[in-house]
Amino acid sequence: MPLILVTDDSPTIRKMVMASLRAIPNATFIEASNGLESIEAITLQKPDAVVLDINMPDMNGVEVLEFIRQHPACSKTPVLILTTRNDDEIKERVITLGAAGFISKPFQPAVLVSALKKLLNM
Numbered sequence: 001m002p003l004i005l006v007t008d009d010s011p012t013i014r015k016m017v018m019a020s021l022r023a024i025p026n027a028t029f030i031e032a033s034n035g036l037e038s039i040e041a042i043t044l045q046k047p048d049a050v051v052l053d054i055n056m057p058d059m060n061g062v063e064v065l066e067f068i069r070q071h072p073a074c075s076k077t078p079v080l081i082l083t084t085r086n087d088d089e090i091k092e093r094v095i096t097l098g099a100a101g102f103i104s105k106p107f108q109p110a111v112l113v114s115a116l117k118k119l120l121n122m
Contacts, residue, residue, distance in 0.1 A: 001026040002120050005047040007038040007064065008082070009056045013105070017051055017082065020109035021116060035059025039067055042074050049119050051112075052099075054083040054090060062093060069098045078119040082107060 004027055006017045011033070018029045030045055032038035034056050042050065042064075050068070054061035061081065068074050078100040083090070086104045094102060101115050 001028060002048040002122075003028050003030065003045065004116065005030050005032060005038065005041050005045070005050045007032040007035070007041075007050065007056070007061070008053040009033055010053075013053070017112065020107075020112050021051075023109075023113045024116060024120070024122065035061065035064045038064050042068060042077065043071065046074065047077065049116060050077060050079045051082050051116070052079050054081060054085050054094070062090075062097070065094060065097050065099060080112075080115055080119060082112070 004021060006014050006029055008014045014031050021027055030041050032041050036058050052061045052064060065079055068077055068079060080101045081094050081099045082103050084105045091102050100119050103112060
């Protein structure tokens with residue numbers, strides 16, 4: 001049963017993402033509203049995949065991704081970036097840091113589901 005962490009500062013976006021990902025069989029979800037909550041959830045609950053926004057208060061998604069890749073307990077966790085940022089600079093930066101994929105908002109639910117299933121080898 002895959003555990004997916006959805007990190008976005010918008011409660012509406014988190015709910016939309018989780019509603020879309022209900023198409024993944026037996027998936028369960030945890031939520032984080034900012035980067036610090038995301039790091040706590042990643043280290044304590046060890047999700048199978050992370051959907052991560054870039055623009056967030058306290059600690060942005062790039063900083064969270066850097067933490068994930070440097071922390072031995074979660075360095076292999078697949079991270080899918082889901083953000084309003086759509087510039088080449090940010091795409092290149094997160095892919096270089098080890099993001100497994102990049103989807104721009106607004107997103108198509110089928111594209112998000114397909115990307116997560118691929119990350120989870122489903």
